Amino acid sequence: MSQxxxxxxNLSLKIGGKTILDTIDLEIPKGEAVVIAGRNGSGKTTLLKxxxxxxxxxxxxxxxxxxxxxxxxxxxSDKVSLFENYSIKQGIAFHKDVYKIEDFDPALINxxxxxxxxxxxxxxxxxxILFHLSxxxxxxxxxxxxxxxxxxxxxxxxxxxxxxxxxxxxxxxxTLVMVNHTFSEIEKIPERILIxxxxxxxxxxxxETLGEKLKKIITETKIPEEIPCLFKRELTHLKEYYIYPFxxxxxKKFPYDYKNVHLNEIIKAFIGGQYAQKRNQ
Amino acid sequence: xxxxxxxxxxxxxKKEINDVLKQALFFVLIILLLxxxxxxxxxxxxxxxxxxxxxxxxxxxxxxxxxxGASLFSVERGQNGMEYLLSLPLSRYKLVGLKVLPRFTTxxxxxxxxxxxxxxxxxxxxxxxxxxxxxxxxxxxxxxxxFSASSENFLVLFVISFLFLFLFLGLEYSLFWLTVKTKGxxxxxxxxxxxxxxxxxxxxxxxxxITGLCLLIPFLAxxxxxxxxxxxxxxxxxxKRFVTILAPLFIAGLLASLFLSHRIIYIGTNDYYLxxxxxxxxxxxxxxxxxxxxxxxxxxxxxYSSFLPFAEEGPYVYGGGYDRILRVxxxxxxxxxxxxxxxxxxxxxxxxxxQTIVFLEYKGRRIFDxxxxxxxxxxxxxxxxxxxxxxxxxxxxxxxxxxGAGTHExxxxxxxxxxxxxxxxxxxxxxxxxxxxxxxxxxxxxLYFSPYLITYSEKDIIISEDREGRFETIRKxxxxxxYRFIGIGYRPWFWSEDKNKLRxxxxxxxxxxxxxQSGEDTLCARLYLETFEIEELPDVKGWPYCFNAGECYFEExxxxxxxxxxxxxxxxxxxxxxxxxxxxxxxxxPYEIFKSGIVIEKGKKARVYAFPDLRKIKFKHL
Numbered sequence: 068m069s070q071x072x073x074x075x076x077n078l079s080l081k082i083g084g085k086t087i088l089d090t091i092d093l094e095i096p097k098g099e100a101v102v103i104a105g106r107n108g109s110g111k112t113t114l115l116k117x118x119x120x121x122x123x124x125x126x127x128x129x130x131x132x133x134x135x136x137x138x139x140x141x142x143x144s145d146k147v148s149l150f151e152n153y154s155i156k157q158g159i160a161f162h163k164d165v166y167k168i169e170d171f172d173p174a175l176i177n178x179x180x181x182x183x184x185x186x187x188x189x190x191x192x193x194x195x196i197l198f199h200l201s202x203x204x205x206x207x208x209x210x211x212x213x214x215x216x217x218x219x220x221x222x223x224x225x226x227x228x229x230x231x232x233x234x235x236x237x238x239x240x241x242t243l244v245m246v247n248h249t250f251s252e253i254e255k256i257p258e259r260i261l262i263x264x265x266x267x268x269x270x271x272x273x274x275e276t277l278g279e280k281l282k283k284i285i286t287e288t289k290i291p292e293e294i295p296c297l298f299k300r301e302l303t304h305l306k307e308y309y310i311y312p313f314x315x316x317x318x319k320k321f322p323y324d325y326k327n328v329h330l331n332e333i334i335k336a337f338i339g340g341q342y343a344q345k346r347n348q
Numbered sequence: 349x350x351x352x353x354x355x356x357x358x359x360x361x362k363k364e365i366n367d368v369l370k371q372a373l374f375f376v377l378i379i380l381l382l383x384x385x386x387x388x389x390x391x392x393x394x395x396x397x398x399x400x401x402x403x404x405x406x407x408x409x410x411x412x413x414x415x416x417g418a419s420l421f422s423v424e425r426g427q428n429g430m431e432y433l434l435s436l437p438l439s440r441y442k443l444v445g446l447k448v449l450p451r452f453t454t455x456x457x458x459x460x461x462x463x464x465x466x467x468x469x470x471x472x473x474x475x476x477x478x479x480x481x482x483x484x485x486x487x488x489x490x491x492x493x494x495f496s497a498s499s500e501n502f503l504v505l506f507v508i509s510f511l512f513l514f515l516f517l518g519l520e521y522s523l524f525w526l527t528v529k530t531k532g533x534x535x536x537x538x539x540x541x542x543x544x545x546x547x548x549x550x551x552x553x554x555x556x557x558i559t560g561l562c563l564l565i566p567f568l569a570x571x572x573x574x575x576x577x578x579x580x581x582x583x584x585x586x587x588k589r590f591v592t593i594l595a596p597l598f599i600a601g602l603l604a605s606l607f608l609s610h611r612i613i614y615i616g617t618n619d620y621y622l623x624x625x626x627x628x629x630x631x632x633x634x635x636x637x638x639x640x641x642x643x644x645x646x647x648x649x650x651x652y653s654s655f656l657p658f659a660e661e662g663p664y665v666y667g668g669g670y671d672r673i674l675r676v677x678x679x680x681x682x683x684x685x686x687x688x689x690x691x692x693x694x695x696x697x698x699x700x701x702x703q704t705i706v707f708l709e710y711k712g713r714r715i716f717d718x719x720x721x722x723x724x725x726x727x728x729x730x731x732x733x734x735x736x737x738x739x740x741x742x743x744x745x746x747x748x749x750x751x752g753a754g755t756h757e758x759x760x761x762x763x764x765x766x767x768x769x770x771x772x773x774x775x776x777x778x779x780x781x782x783x784x785x786x787x788x789x790x791x792x793x794x795l796y797f798s799p800y801l802i803t804y805s806e807k808d809i810i811i812s813e814d815r816e817g818r819f820e821t822i823r824k825x826x827x828x829x830x831y832r833f834i835g836i837g838y839r840p841w842f843w844s845e846d847k848n849k850l851r852x853x854x855x856x857x858x859x860x861x862x863x864x865q866s867g868e869d870t871l872c873a874r875l876y877l878e879t880f881e882i883e884e885l886p887d888v889k890g891w892p893y894c895f896n897a898g899e900c901y902f903e904e905x906x907x908x909x910x911x912x913x914x915x916x917x918x919x920x921x922x923x924x925x926x927x928x929x930x931x932x933x934x935x936x937x938p939y940e941i942f943k944s945g946i947v948i949e950k951g952k953k954a955r956v957y958a959f960p961d962l963r964k965i966k967f968k969h970l
Contacts, residue, residue: 082581116580121434123577137437138356148431150363150424164359165436188427 071132072097072210072242073118078127080113080266087113088124089266097132097209100236100243100256102274105263106338111246112145112214114263118244119144119212132209138166141203145214145246147195151188155198158187162202175201178227193220200231211235213245232256248338249331260330262337270311270337274330281333282325284308294321298336309336356437360446367423368450371415379408402470406481409458413485416451417492418505420444425500430580444575448493455489477546483556487564488513494567497578497586516563519602523559524552527609532647533634536615555612562605566597614952621657622942623665626965627678628956631655633669639678645969646681659700666705668698673705673726687726687733695724701753703728706762708748709735716768719744723762723778738764740784743776745769752796756817763787763796775803777819787819788812792832795855800877802833802855809833811880823880831873831882833857834894853877856892856900872902887922888915895943901925901959903941907932912939914946914962926962 073095080088088110095101103111116122117129119142131140149158155176163171175197176183181190190198196216203211211232217225233255235241245256260277262270272280281297284290290308297311310317310325318325328336383400424433436443459482466478475481492509499505521538528536542548548556570593578586621629628640636649655674657667663679666686673687673695689695689709696715698707705726710718721743723736738744746769753762760780767773775787775794788794788810790803799814809827812819833855859871872888875881890904890913902922905912913927930938930948939948945958945965956965 082585116431119431119435121431122579122581137435140435142431142435144431144435146428146431148428148433148435150429150432151427152423161359161363164362165356165438167355 070096072099072135073132073244074128074130075118076128076130078114078117078124078129080117080122080124080126086266088117088127091127091267093261093268093271095242095244095259097242098236098240099258100245101259101261102245102247102257103261103263104246104248104334104337105269109263110266111263113266115142115212115214115244115246116144118142118210135209138206139209140212141206141208141210142212143196143199143203143214143216145216147192147199147216149187149195149199151186153187154184155181155187155190156183158198159183159202163205166206168205171205172201175204175227175231193224196220196228197224200228204231204235207235207239208241210242210244213243215246215248217247218249229256248334260334262334277333278327278330280313281309281311281328281336282313283328283332283336284310284323284325286323290323291321311336357442357446360436360438360443361449364447365450368416368454371419372454375408375412375415379405382408398469399473402465402473402475405465405470406462406475409462409481409485410488412458413455413489414492414506414509416455417489417494418496418502418509420447420451420493420496422502434579440576440578441572444578452489455485459485476544477548479546479548479553479556480544483560484513484517487516487560490564490568491516494571494590497571497575497583498590499583512567516560519563520556520559523605523609524555524613527606527613528615528634531610531613531615531635532638532649533613533615533632536634549615551612551614555609558608558612559605562601562608563598566594566601569597570594618949618952618954619655620940620947620949620954621665621667622945622947622956623660623678624944625678626944626956626958628947628954628967628970629655629657629665629676629678630954630970637676637683639676639681640967640970641678642966643968645967648676648681648683658698659705661700666698666700668695668707673698673707675728686728686731687724694718697748697750699750699753700728704753704760706750706753708738708750715747716745721748723750723764725780736778736780736782738778738784740776742766742769742771742774742786743784746771749793751775751794752798752801754796754798754814756814763794763801765790765794775801792830795833795835797835797855804832809875809882825875825880825882829859829871829873831857831859831871833875834892856894858892885922890915893941899943901941905932914941916960925960926957928957 071094073093075091075093078088078091079086091114103114105111113122117124119140120137121142121144150161153161159171162168179194179197181194181198187195187198196219213232217228220228232243236243236256243256257274260270260272260274261268270277284294285305285307287304287306289306290296294308294310294317295312296308298309300307309328313325379401382404383397386400387397421430421433424430433443438446462481466475476484488509491512492505495505495508495512498508525538528538542552570590573593574586574590577589615632615634618630618632621631623629626642630638630640636647637655639646639648655667655669655676657665659666663677665676665678667674667676671688672685675684675686676682677684686705687695692711693709694711694713694715695707695709698705705728707724707726708715708721709724710721712718715721721738723738725734725736727733738748743764743766747767749765749767751763751765753760755761762778763775764778765773765775773790773792773794775790777785777787779785788801788803791806792804794804795802801812801814801819803810803812804827805824807826807828808824809831810821811823811825813822834857854877855875857873857875870891872885872890872892874883874885876883888902888904890902892900892902894900900917902915903912904915910931911927911929914925915922916925917923928939928948930950932938935949938950939946943959945956946962948955948957954970956967957963958965
């Protein structure tokens with residue numbers, strides 16, 4: 068436990084008879100940046116909410132690093148939940164008091180040039196995300212939990228948001244658990260990528276090794292069944308095969324042109340593979 | 349660390365207080381403006397602002413109680429703040445506690461305001477009773493609080509809360525009804541109106557509070573236990589947990605309230621009569637009679653009446669209620685109605701003399717207001733009645749007591765004593781044929797035992813004897829200590845089945861304490877009828893209870909240590925028969941002395957001890 072910020076064991080959750088989390092075990096070392104991806108309904112957000120304490124699992128245990136209090140966990144939900152009727156000033160005051168923040172850093176709010184008397188409910192989606200992040204950054208959290216929110220912000224706000232998160236990770240060694248589908252903009256962030264399906268992790272890889280483990284073959288013919296195919300896509304007369312897990316021995320045995328794939332495409336392949344599998348069932 | 353935690357809690361509390369204050373301000377504005385609106389629109393033209401305000405305020409408070417209970421998470425739900433709220437560094441219990449605290453405080457504050465209006469300016473306005481309002485107000489608050497996490501829809505919470513309030517009130521009503529019926533109070537009519545007007549017996553108030561708590565606590569407990577794992581899952585998940593916890597607790601609460609209501613509900617007061625052959629008659633206007641013969645309890649519930657026994661003969665006990673005279677057969681448990689006055693007619697002073705029951709009949713409710721009075725003679729065998737008009741000036745006003753009956757040369761007569769008519773006490777003889785005869789004046793209640801009549805002047809005890817149809821004074825005994833002599837069971841007469849065959853050798857008298865029921869010492873004396881000598885009984889400090897010749901007991905009560913002692917006579921010597929421990933807290937007369945024994949009421953139970961040795965008699969099912 069000493070090196071882990073969070074340890075999850077045997078975590079299960081069912082809602083209305085549907086399994087959302089299925090006996091999950093996970094250890095996240097301190098200071099690690101983890102991104103969870105997966106198709107809709109795979110359990111990513113639910114897991115994050117369990118980590119934030121807004122959802123209770125049916126079974127299992129979540130253990131935080133010894134001495135870590137709930138004050139040191141920052142959580143931005145997919146709804147960017149805040150007390151909307153508060154003005155920015157009231158929101159800051161409340162958050163400061165509850166989390167005992169001595170110095171609130173207004174840099175992000177200043178960047179947006181917001182009127183502090185403005186109600187939170189009147190902020191745009193992007194402004195709201197940045198405002199929430201500004202509250203959490205002032206907390207200097209040991210663990211930052213961010214649901215999939217940045218797609219709702221404009222490119223400028225997305226950039227500010229991500230830079231602020233990266234800054235926090237580098238300077239404060241914060242552990243990050245982030246849910247995201249697209250990796251085009253967050254490529255620099257994850258050290259580890261978890262891919263969820265039906266409440267379980269189907270992939271748990273370091274981001275630098277994931278590119279080595281997933282390759283793409285583009286061919287007109289059908290590839291042998293011995294090659295592990297994660298996802299197949301047919302494009303006119305050509306076929307795309309996403310190979311996972313790829314091993315160098317495959318090149319010798321089946322001499323195809325194994326292409327490197329961008330992280331974003333890797334995630335798409337995983338998600339597409341799950342959809343395809345579901346269709347075939 | 350601790351101070352930082354307190355800071356978090358203080359901030360949360362401050363937020364909740366702000367939320368509640370805003371809601372309270374809105375509520376107060378509506379409550380103040382609505383009566384003004386009614387006054388302006390003149391919907392109720394004859395009502396003042398206050399008259400319109402108080403009922404609106406009262407019913408408005410019900411909605412306030414509901415709102416304060418149900419709105420625990422409504423602010424956060426309404427502004428997309430639930431996830432933020434639940435991620436705050438506060439445990440669920442702290443979070444709920446900090447939310448409940450200001451809300452419950454305002455519920456109490458508004459209740460206080462209600463009390464001020466209820467006992468002050470609103471006291472003349474139409475309103476629910478205090479118990480009715482309080483019961484509904486707090487029940488509604490706790491019910492709606494229990495359901496506060498059960499739906500995200502406020503309208504649903506409103507429907508659920510009020511539905512459960514009505515179910516809860518219905519259950520309370522059913523519990524009361526069930527208990528009343530199973531306890532045999534068949535003549536008790538359960539009405540809603542007294543609950544609304546507050547005209548309730550103390551036991552009903554206790555019932556409402558205790559069973560109300562028994563039924564509400566499971567809801568609160570289920571809420572407390574289920575809220576520990578309250579999260580953003582759909583409310584049905586919380587509801588499933590809530591119901592799983594509630595169900596066994598509610599069953600336990602229901603059983604507890606059933607048990608407790610059986611102990612609490614005690615309608616009317618039970619009166620007892622111990623027959624000469626040691627049968628105990630328990631009577632209560634709401635369940636009729638129960639006759640205990642030692643082995644069984646026989647229920648008789650074919651009438652609604654109070655029953656005050658005045659005579660006993662063989663298996664029969666004669667008694668009168670307020671509206672009829674009955675004869676109860678303690679062997680076959682039959683009840684026979686001997687007399688029922690017609691509409692607008694009342695009766696009093698029923699006594700049995702031989703096979704005749706004599707009583708006074710008059711028009712209206714109070715004899716004092718009625719100059720039309722008659723002496724009624726009811727023949728028990730034939731049920732025929734003959735009436736003697738008391739159309740004599742001296743008997744037309746004030747109170748009347750029948751103090752004796754007798755026969756002289758084949759003519760029956762009755763002695764009556766007047767009182768409260770401004771002429772002092774006077775004794776009259778009324779003959780069977782309607783003849784009326786003044787007998788004596790007396791300072792105290794007279795005592796007749798054929799052929800003697802005892803009356804009192806300022807200084808003397810006057811003993812008269814019935815000779816040749818007239819009462820002649822035969823003795824005047826100086827009465828410095830102001831003794832008064834008494835008849836059967838502390839009453840001013842010696843009735844007998846055979847009115848001319850009483851063999852009384854001595855009578856007992858006493859000087860009552862200056863304040864009755866004060867527990868002060870009394871003076872007692874014995875009057876020997878052969879020599880007309882008075883013997884003081886210095887050892888006896890209690891109150892005398894006399895029955896037939898030589899049968900007199902003295903009861904000496906000690907209020908301080910909660911005991912009473914019964915003294916009897918053994919060869920003319922006073923003797924302590926037994927000392928009993930009783931409670932004088934609930935009633936000053938926790939026991940009653942009968943010819944054959946004593947009945948002591950302890951709580952809601954009765955114990956019976958039989959003369960002469962006062963051994964305990966056991967009655968099954970008592």
